[in-house]
Amino acid sequence: MNTLYPYVHASGKRMILFSNRRALLEQQRRQAQGTDATCMICQKLEYNFNHGMSSIEWVERNFDYIIIDEAHYLFQDALFNRNTEIMLDMVEQLQKSKVIILMSATADLLKKHFVGRIKKTYHVSADYSYIKAVYCYTTPDSVNKILNGVPPGEKVVMFGDNKKRLRTLHREYPDSEYLNSGNKDESLAFRQITQNECFSCQMLFTTKVLDNGVNLKDNAIKHIIIEQTDMVEFIQCLGRKRVQSPDDTITLYFLNSVFSIAGRYKDLKRDLAIVQQYLNARASGYEQGFWKINRTEYIPLMFDNSHHLVKPAYYKALSDCAFYRDILNKKTSLVQ
The missing domain is CATH 3.40.50.300 (P-loop containing nucleotide triphosphate hydrolases)
Structure with a gap:
């Protein structure tokens, strides 16, 4: 601006x-x-x-x-x-x-x-030098050990996609807030973040309502916990912390759940197989026949209520499926 x-x-x-x-x-x-x-x-x-x-x-x-x-x-x-x-x-x-x-x-x-249609690209290199340590955990219960070890005066932000789990953690730790899209209008933490780019409680448990665009400028935020299997969301969550000085560092913790990734990969493979059947039927002029056969079957979320294939949803599913396949084949990981 x-x-x-x-x-x-x-x-x-x-x-x-x-x-x-x-x-x-x-x-x-x-x-x-x-x-x-x-x-x-x-x-x-x-x-x-x-x-x-x-x-x-x-x-x-x-x-x-x-x-x-x-x-x-x-x-x-x-x-x-x-x-x-x-x-x-x-x-x-x-x-x-x-x-x-x-x-x-x-x-x-x-x-x-947009390949071939972008006239100019401006690139800013990501600097993750403010991350002084990275820890991976494989069982959700490990989070309690992390939270119990946070010293007074240091703050935690935990990003997750399981609302029930985040709400339970909030109840276990008195000096905390639970934030999601449904309660943000009444949330003190959300109001503080949008107005002052910080929050007053020690621990903030939040969904993707804060996953991008929002700045957190607070030297007291020393711990970031991320439980997301989507790479874009992972990077966006990590980027909420804005470094204010050379000593403004954080420790990063993330959940590495192969079972969760395998489950998502299986679901995406199923959905993309159905989409491919639809595309084949459409190309052959049998689109109406496809929907007549499948009208009572499971329909992937890539289709809207009018049976229109939503392009960005389809592209996103293709990308995610390839990414999860590479993780399971050990060709890549959430943290490079």
Whole structure:
């Protein structure tokens, strides 16, 4: 914002900045105060589009620069929010007439999708020197040993995708908060993070509601625990901590569950096999016959309620399946 906006404004142009999370939107609105830049959450444009409004045409009429912060959202959220295809369609429709900037620390799938269509790439190298130690654990119960060993005055952030587990841990440790998308409006920690980029409790147990875009600037945060098998989410969670000084270091702990990864790989292989059957039927002109046979069978989340194959969800599933296969074949790992 500080670098791009003055150039856009001096050129007599207008810009819109999209974000994928409400916490990020609030931070962007504060940064945009005093300017004519428009800040909007992606889901609002998607909602308006689905309710008959000409959302993409509105963007086209009113803005010259379109910035999507944390743009991996287009694919990352597609398996549970199939409306991300609307944002992806907007980018593809307006890429020749507008300046579109996609920002992300985890842009691999974006670069694959838009290969040959990206005019310029800006790369900032990741610096993980602030991680003084990394520990891997294989049983969930190990987390209690980690938490019990945290000294007074030091804080912990734990990212996980099991709400019941995070809620249970919150109940076991009095000086803590549990944060998820359902309780963020009433959460003191969420309000503190969006306003001051820190939180007052010692331990914060959070879902992916804080997985990207949000800054945590607090030297007291010395421990980050991540229980995520998705590589993009893993990197995004790790990136929430913003280093303030050379001695601002953390210890990283992560759960390495082969059983969980194997389960996800098995599910994705099943889903992609069904999609391939659908693609074969469509190519042969038997799409209606496919749905007639399979209307009461299990349907992967890559299809919406109208039996439309959601492109970003399909691309994400293909990428995840290949990644999990490589982990199980010991060709890669969550931590390189």
